[in-house]
Structure formats: structure tokens, C-alpha cells
Amino acid sequence: MTSSRLARFPRQRVAPLAAAVRRAFPLIALPLASLAVNAYADGSPTAAGAATGTSTNTSTASGTAAAAKEGALPTIAVNASATALPGDLSPAYAGGQVATGAQVGVLGKQKIIDLPFSMTSYTSRLIEDQQAHTLADVVANDPAVRSAYGFGNFSENYIIRGFEVDANDVALNGLYGVTPRQLVDTGALERVDIFKGANAFENGAAPGGTGIGGNINLETKTADDKPLTRVTVEGSASGQLGTHIDVGRRFGDNDQFGIRVNQTVEGGSTSIQDEDRSTQQTALSLDYRGSKLRLYGDFIYQKQHVTDGRPVVYDTSSIIPPLPSASYNYGQSWSYSDMEDTIGMVRAEYDFAPNWTVYASGGVRHTDEHGDYASPTYGPDGATTSYRMGVPYKEDAQSAEVGVRGQLWTGPVSHAINLAALVNRIQADAAYDLGSSFSTSLYNTVQVPRPATYFTSGDFAAPGIVSSTLMRSVALSDTLGFFDNRFLFTVGVRHQNILENGYAYGTGVQDSSYNESATTPVFGAVYKILPNLSVYANRSESLTEGGTAPSDALNAGAVLAPYRAKQIEAGIKYDATNYGAALAVYEIKQPVAYTDATTMIYATDGTQRHRGVELSAYGEPIKGLRVLGGVSYIDAQLQNTDGGTYNGNRPIGVPAWTFNANLEYDLPQVPGVTLMARAIYTGKQYLDEANTLPLASWTRFDLGARYKTQVFRHDTTLRLMVTNVANRAYWSSALGGYLTEGAPRTAWFSVSTDF
Template sequence: MPVSRLYEPQVAPAQTAVNRAAIAAAIAVAFSMPALALAQSTDTTSAPDSTLPAVKVQATKDTLPGDLSPALPGGQVASGAQIGVLGQQKLIDVPFSVTSYTSKLIQDQQAHTLADVVANDPAVRTALGYGNFAETYIIRGFEVYSDDIALNGMYGLTPRQMVNTGAIERVDIFKGANAFVNGAAPGGSNVGGSINVQTKVADDKPLTQVTVEGSASGELGTHVDVGRRFGSNDQFGIRVNQTVEGGDTAVDNETRHDQQTAVSLDYRGDKLRLYADFLYQKEHISEGRPGVFVTGDVVPGTPSASYNYAQPWTYSEMEDTVGMLRGEYDIAPNWTFYAGLGTRHTTENGDYSTVAYDEGSALGYRMGTMHKEYSLSAQAGVRGKFDTGPVTHSLNLGWQFNRVAAYNAYNFSDFSAEFPTSLYATPSVPRPATSFGAGDFADPGLTSVALMRSFVVSDTMGFFGDRFLFTVGARHQNLVQNGYDYGTEVQNSAYNQSATTPILGAVYKIQPNLSVYANRSESLVQGGTAPSTAVNIGAILSPFRAKQYETGIKYDANHYGAALAIYQIKQQVAFTDSTTGIYAANGEQRHRGIEFSMYGEPLKGLRLIGGASYINASLQDTDGGTENGNRPIGVPAWTFNANVEYDIPQVTGLTLMGRALWTSTQYLDQANTQQVPSWTRFDVGARYQTSVFKHNTSFKVMVTNLANRSYWSSALGGYLTQAEPRTAWFSVTTDF
């Protein structure tokens, strides 16, 4: 993650009040709007049938747009997902590679953060953020920042550094270029894929569930999940989730304290559906084990799995408050208008100390940050279906808006007085004094504003009774990024560029449960600005496009499924040419890959999730050609997952689980001289479901990194992330 991402806070004190008022209004309006919704739902008149000779409006009604796709048997993977502007779709019907994991998987595996969930996917790996403890995800070899996770299809609203799972119903993983379906991510990542989380809403069945959990290292936690529906037709719903946990982690001297409160309100009418979500999350990490930079030529061996080389004065505290409103209204049979509005306020502060290793010796320094961030997101659009003769059409028109304002302050210890440290026998040093810094920690000033606006249109045409589906569309996006001096808030940089990203996709159903697909799509990120060392200093490059070609096959047998994808992604790379001195998009990073995944319950009581991914990644047209053909930093050639669950027939209610993850070697440097070894991780788990005093109760245990193996799990970003040591969680869940 670029250094500048540590200092991206955005919005003035006056705007602070506005955003907080918007969050409060999201809850208040959620309670007041259902009354209007009830009045709307009493209008039962329908639009007259079309009399145009070439066009007819279908009268049949699909699943409500706000409904979730059903889970496959076993309940851990869903048959559909939220596909950005296309809305909820069956996976076998879309020309993309998507997997959706459910809240049942989250609960069965005692997944605490999003990283624990995506660990099930063979095409995804996780690393630490740059200089902090943010979770960063790697899809098809490209980075996905935690800031760029979507919440209910909208960017800029998820907690900034990591996402806890207490309020999550689904985790949708989209693999591949996605500027058309999701728009460009405000943080500037999501080149090789994206992640969307969907929040829990009240189910038809009343729910009161309490979980008490603990870890072998000393963490304790509780999770309360309550859901109810009200009204003559159960049209009103409320879902409340509260999670509190904390204590010593499996890493020596590291402690974490987490808190999350989530409230979801909804209204389900005949034509109108409304959703209001409030989310509060707070994280505190003391002595978090940091990432490791290598300044020499030798990759260090890993310390023992639980060893901690952090300093005792290091910490990170993150607090996020989120409010959002969404709505859908059926304006005619098979035509739905949708809109959403959300806001997020983030406060993050901490003292960090990174380790710079150089062939046996290591140095550290201190960095303190204060970061405030204010985000506003909005969207609106129309989805509809109609026929023109034998051809069906699914039309999408949409508008999307994101604004992220960052306010920052920072200070450093003296770089010339870095303190000696060690990865293996770390001395505790007093907190180094501040040597220099910028901004006011008590009232950090505006340092950047990112603004993104886009319009999107698409049509999915169905031929031969919808056996062949062809999607064509485009999104026009405007990217604006303004930078401001620390302390003075004087503007020092500006970026304002636009681009249009098209989509072509096709699906052919060989059988109702077997389809082949292909797509040509793009991802979009902000282009670079020429540095002071270039002859064209200050030149602003057009947005960088990652162009993807993908084809694949999907099989969905209702109780299990499988998918195979073959793709190529080319991402532009900018550098200052050593001969001409001109900064330009001169090179590219090319990833050619094959992915295989399988999931479901092929035999009663036997559930599988797994697969493999191969990426042939290389750098092209590098400066002077010296690194042409080299592998990009942190991109393994192979990743493999195998997750098996088995219900023991001799003991009713007992399930055993085993999981294996393997990742091949990676390079820490672009010259490919520093190789990080491959690694393997084994996880095991068990759960027992029974009745205790007539209450459904489940007992669970989950152990990750069973062998307590020590290894560098990722080199993405040019620094090393050490894997978590053996961690054992135990829990008891009871329904009341």
C-alpha cells in the first residue's frame, strides 16, 4: 500500500457535523419511511400491457430484487451474488467468475474478520497493509485494499482497516477486471477483482442467538444476534448484532479489543422495499506484529511462529461509524428503480514501528499518525426487462457518486537516529522522541479529497429462450483527486481525468446447469503524475486501464458446483524513462492465469470447498528492458485450497472439518533476486449440534495453522507479512 495511504483523512469540522447528522438521519428516516411505504404498497394497480407490435412487457415476476440468492446444500456457498450494477444474479447466468460465501460458513468456521472468510478461496490471499494492520487482499495477483471493499454494493462505506464479520450475511468475491460492474474503487485498487459484503437483515423466522467464545491464548468474546419481523404481513424487520471480544492473541504480547454494533431496519411492501443500516466498529491493537522491510539482498528467515518483534509502545486504534439508506420501487412489472445513500466517519490514530532488515542486522524507527476520514456515497438507477420479438432484454441504467475526504497529521522519530532492533531477540527501547512532523494531532487538517462520478448503461440480450445471453455496456467515469499541504490546507496537486470502460460478455447454456462464458472487460485506476525528477514534471497521465480477456465454464448441479476460468489481464505501469527522462505509461504488468474452484455437497454429509489457481505473471517493456519477463513482486505462480467437512454418521450432530492451503514461492524484489519460500497451512475444526434444555445449541472448535508453522505469507507491496501462529478458538452458540 503506498505511503500516502497512511495519511488520507478528509473533511472539515463543519462537514463532521453534517456527516454525523446524516448518519443519525439514516436511522431516523428508516423508522419514518415505512409508514409511507405502507401507503405506497396499497396501490395494486398495474401498468397496462404494451400494445406496440415489436415490444411486449413480460408480466411474470422474478425473485424480489432485494432478496438473497439461495445457498447450495450445506449452506456455505450461495448460488448467486450481488454483481454491482447488475444487482442480484444467478452465478451460472453471468459472464464473470464470482463466488459468494454465507453467514453459515462464517459461523461454522468462527471467522472473525474478512481475511478468515476469503481464506476459503483458492484465488485469494491476504497480507498486511503498508506500515499498519489493515487487511489487504490479493485477487489474481493484484492488491485489493481494505478501503475498497464494497458494502451492499456501494464503495467508501466499509470500516477502513478491517471488516469484522458479526453483521455480514454474504461475502461476494468478484474475480477479474470490474470497472463496469462496480466502478473504479476510491482507494485505487481492485484491478484483479473486488469484494462486496452484504449485511444481515431480519429473516422470516424470529431469531435470538447468543454466542460465547474464547481462544487458547486468552481472548474472550460474546456475540448477540436478534432478528424480528412485525406488521400484519411481516413487512417491517429489525436485525441487531452486537459483538465484543478482546484479550491476548496467539502472538506474544499482542492484545486486541474489538467492538461492533450493527442495526438493520427494513420494510418489504408489494412494490416498495427499504433498507437502513447503522454500523459502529472499534478496534484497538497493542504491540501488533508489524511487516518487515528488507534493505539488503537476503530474505531473512522467519522467527518462531508466535515471536513478536514489535515495540511495547506501539498501538493502533480505529473507530468507524457508518449509516446507509437503500430503496427499491417496482415502477412497472419487471421494472425497478433503486437508490442508495451512505456516509462513513473514520478516526484512526497510532504509534507504529517498522523493521528494516539488512543481512543480519535490523533498524527501527517510530511513526505516529492521526487520520480522520469522511466518506459520502450515493447511487441510483433503473433495471428492467422487456422483449423485442424473440429477443429478451435486461436493461440497466445507473449513476454512482463517491467522495472521500481525508484529514491527517503525522510525526516521526529521527531517521538518522534509527534504533537497533532484531527479528529474533528484540530489545525493548523507550519511545523515540519526535524529530519532525506535520499537522495538528488535536485537529488534523484536510490533506486530500477524492471524488468519483460515473454513469453506466448495459443490456443483456437473451436469444433462443435465454439459452444464449449477450451483455454489452459501458461506464463513463470521472476521477478527481486534490491534494493539500499539511497544516495550511493549501492545494498542492490536482487530478481530473475521465475514461469510459466497456463490457462485452456472453453466456451459452449447454444445459440448464452447465454454461460456458467469455468476457472482455477493464479495470480503472487513477493515472500517475510526473515526479520532480522527470523532464515533464507535473504531467498528469490518463487513468490506467487494466484490460482483461476471460473465458470459462460453470457447472451447477444444485447440490454442488464447479468452475474453470482462463484469463489474461494487462495493467499499465508508469515510470520515468532513464534515456528520455519522460514520465509515462511505458510498461505493463501481464497476468495470464487458470482458476479452478469447486464447492457444495456432492454426497450427503460431505461438503467441499477448494480449487487451484495458476498465474503466469510477467513485467513487460520495463525501463531499459532489464527486467522484462520478470515476475511482479508478491505474485505466487500457484495457490491451492482444499476444505472438507464430514458429518459423522455414528454421532448425530457431529461434524469434522479439515483445510489445507498452499502457496508457491514469491519474489520480494522486481529484479527477482530475493525469493520468498512456498508455504503450507493446515487448519482443523469440529462442531457438535444438540439440544440443551430444549434450546438448539452448538459447540465449536477451530484451529488455524495447526502445525504452528512459521513462514512469510506474503511479499506483496515489497515488504514481508508473517503468518499468524497456531490459533485455537472455542465457542458455544445457543438459540433462545
């Protein structure tokens, strides 16, 4: 973790409360789960209506149209819910890997075929069957998404349509800022929604300033209509062991109360030499489902520990470093990272009138991080050096949203109205120290003693404030439906204010300030050629904080307006119930600022332009055969660069081609046995803007199998998943201007039993 990345986020003084919750949380959650199990040992839920996931105020479009013609205000089909209920989750395609709908920010729950945007929602079933442990394992299934390590640490960052999504800019149940920082365990996740494209209207600008080409929203597990008690024991060939307990119950006269508890404990040696990782996550979800009122509470405690983690590699030479072996570790044994997150969220929605719902949600997160980091720098003639950086880091975030959704008619035209206000506040306290530089190697790494501190900034015992961010926005949209909603036209606008203050390490004296506003519109259209075939188009924007002129510019200290990336997109979607497919073409233009070498004025003069085509397919086109994958092509260029030096070159870390193919096949000869094979391809990318340092393309092959049976009358599933079967060594990403090496061959096995 470097100092430039430390000073990005703010903190409120809630650490004492977070510490109390952290200590008490596992003691509260597991007894509650036990009580729920005992209460339902001899019973079963009876909420048949909830199981259908059908709203009580829903009517057909044809009935609505008929009522409108008679001059009466009809009963309109509305889903104004702020979050998806467990029984109201969008159904998955056959095979259960991808859902037919998702949560789309301020637009709420939507069927994907009705959206004028590109989106994919991955399910908890895919997570379980692939034994996906972190978010990167899940998004590896998407041809438009890749992942890499963060800057100088072990966090996961993601790349959507060639643009970075920082791990801290992933949303949780629709809110930014409350997701576990840097690494997300998958034990509590019900859905992973990936929105592809500019998204400032739908979700607001991400606090970390990324998400230009898309964003990721995580939906947590809540109690389903069917009782669940599932125990999973797993292990890896390298020595990791873990358990996962998932308990869910509904109770009350109409099953209106729900509880879901997920507990994950995992640790041991990874497939990278000498690297150890451990994870602990406890997640508690409580909910109430009334006829008009719905309430939710989510509480998550997560702790991650990495010892002797393999770091990223910086390169100041004129060549790409030769690859070490796939499992070789060029890190130092004293390097480590401790990351601890305590999260609480509450959500509520109330149907105050037919077809109209008001909703509110709020969440807080406290993060406590400590670590010693050392990433090698590969220099001229192969000389490699590194240095130690120690970090205590604390971050507190609050996020809240309030809004109203509903539907009305004006003559034959339907209107789906959305109005929402959103606020995010994040504050960071940090300090750091530096140890002296030392020589090292990527191929014959000598373990050196932990370098002594030669420079310290800030108080390690009580880190001081280094940054604070406040983001506020208001959004309004109307989706107009014509011809019995066969043609849908969405128009919306979000006005957003970004306020960020920076403070000097150690002294806490404010040394920078940013306070700017911007308005981002959106236009989208969907036309259903057939009920299961639609074409769409959109014009949308993304928003990030503008730059501040550096000290060597003539306009030093000048603050630029927020950068507005503009996108146009068109596509076609097909939904055949058992399977689906989508094709999208798009162009995204992201402004780039620099100090002109001639005028010495810092301004937004450059452009990073991405033109792309995406094709994806998912579901079960043939009984027993499931497909998941697709292909993405991006023509990415730098334009209007300083002096034209890099005009026409590709941006750093953006491959032209990415390809995924995932096949599952149920063996008819052996009922219950499923075989899986996956190929992931990433084309050539560059480590520098001059395009003189190319990373070779790479292909990874994964294999898996599972067997579903009964053991002592209990449903039991045995799973095996092997990634990078060939144990190929490859530089997986150049995102950020540094190298991330792909993981070596890793074999996981597990046994899950439902009681």
C-alpha cells in the same frame, strides 16, 4: 501508517454528527432488539410468500416466449431489486457454505451460472462455522485470493488474481467508501461476494486505486422470515474472550417491517506474543417490505484496538530474513492502533411498472484513527533498525447511487436493461510526527522507550485536510436473451470521472490535482449447454488513476490518463443443485508508468501481464461430505520495463500456484458431529522486481469440529477451530514490497444457543 498512505482520502465536516450517533447508537440498538423480542415472544411470522423469495411479477421463460409469439407484451421474469431481501437471498448449495447467486454491482442480483464472469459468494453460515473474525478469515477459503497486512500498519489487504485490493476499496452493499476502514469484523455480514476479474463497469473504479484483478462486496444481515435470537460465547487458547448477540424479528400485518441487531464484543491476548486486540461492533438493520416499495437502513459502529501488534518487515538486504518463530513478536510495546468507524446507509427501491424498478442508495462513514507505528527494516548483514511514526487520521466518505432496472422484449429477444449513476466523495484530515531511529532485532527484540518526537507535520489536536477525492460515473447495459434465454449476451459501458486533490500537511495548501475521465466497456456472453451447465466469455476493463510525472522527469507535473487494465476471460460452470464447480482462464494486462532512463520522459510504457487458470468446487457431492476449494495458476510477467531490465520477471508478491482444500464430514456414528480439515498452499513469490529475493512456498493446515445438539430444548452448537495446527512459521506475503508473517497456531472455541 506512513505519510505516503495517509494522503489518499478526503473528509466532509460531519464529525459532530458522527460523534453523537456513536454515543447514542448502542443505547438505541439494544432496546429496539429487546422490544422486537418481547413483541414476538408468543408469535411467529406468517409471510409465507416472502419465505419463498419469489417476486410477484415473475413468470417462466417459456410463458414469456409464448406471449411474445402471440404479439402481446408478456410478463417477464425480472429481478430488478437493488439489494437482496433476506427471504430473497440466493439459496446456498447443500452444506450452506457458498451461495448460488450474488449481487453484481450495477447488474443487480444474478445467478452465478448465468453470469459471464467469475464470482463466489460465501455465506454467514461459513463465517459462523469457521469462527471467522475478520474478512481475511473468510477469503482464506478462496484459491484465487490471499491476504496480507497493509503498508506499515495492521490493516488487512487482499490479493485477487495477483492484484491488490486495498482494505479501503472493499464495498458495502454495493457502495465503495462506506466499509469500515482497514479491518472489518464479520458479525454483521450475511454474504461476502468475491468478483474475480476486471470490474470497472460493474462497480466503478475503486476510490483507492486498487481492485484491478477483482473486488469484494459485503452484504449486511437483515431480518429473516424466521425469528432469531442467538447468543454466542467464544474464547481462544491464548486468552481472548468474546460474545456475539444476533437478534432478528419481522412484524406488521404482513411481516413487512424488520429489525436485525448484531452486537459483538471481543478482546484479549492473541496467539502472537504480547499482542492484544479488542473489537466492538454494533450493527442495526431496519427494513420495510411492501408490495412495490422496499426500504432499508443499516447503521454500524465499529471500534478496533491493537496494542503491541506484530508489524510488517521491510528488507533492504540482499537476502530474505530468516524466519522468527511463528508466535514471536518483534514489535514495540508502545505501538498501538485505535480505529473507530461510524456508518449509516439507506436504500430504497420501487416497482413503478410491471418488470421495472427504480432504486437509490446512499451511505456515509466517519473514521477516527490514532496510532504509533514502528515497522523494522532488515538491512545488510542483518542490522535491523526502526523508527516511530505517530498518526492522527480522520476520514469522511459519502457514496450514492441511483438507477433503474427492468426487462422488455423485441420480438423473440429479451432485454434486461440497467442504467445507473454513482458518486463517491472521500476526504481525509491527517497529521504525523516522527520519532528517532533505533536499533532492534527480529529475533532478540529489545523493548526501547517510546522515541521522542523530532519532527511534526500538521496539528495533532485538529488535523488538517490532506486529500479529497470525487468519483462520478454513469453506466448503461443491456443483456440480450436469445432462444428462451439460453444464450445471454451482455453489452455495457461506464463513463467515469476521477478528481483528486492533494494538500500539504500542516498548511492545507493544495499542491497536486488530478482530473481525468475514461470510458470502460464490457462484453460478456453465456451459453447454457444444459440448464445446469454453461460456458461463458467476457472482455472487460478495470480503471485506476493515472500517475503524475515526478520532478526529475522532463515532463515533470504531467498528468497521465487513467490506467485501463484490459481482461479477456472464458470459462465453464456447472451447477448440480447440491454442488457446483467452475473453470476459468483469463489474461489481464495492467499498464505501468515509469520515467524512461534514456529520454527522461514519464509515460505509460510498461505492462504487468497476468495469464491464469482457476478451478474451484463447492457444495455437498455426497450426503454428509462437503467440499470447498480449488487451485489457481498465474503466469505473471513484467513487460516493456525501463531498458528491458526486468522483462519476463514476475511481479512482486504474485505466486504462481495457490491451492485450497476444505473438507467437512458429518460423522454418521455420532449424529450432530461434524469434522473439518483444511489445507492452504501458496507457492514461491518474490520480494523484488529483479526476482533475487524469493519467499519460500508455504502450506497451512487447519482443523475444526462442531457438535449440534439441544440444551434445555434450545438448539445449541459447540465449535472448535484450530488454524496453523503445526504452528509453522512462514512469510505469507510479499505484497507491496514488504514481508507479512503468517499467524501462529490459534485455537478458538465457541458455544452458540438459539432462544
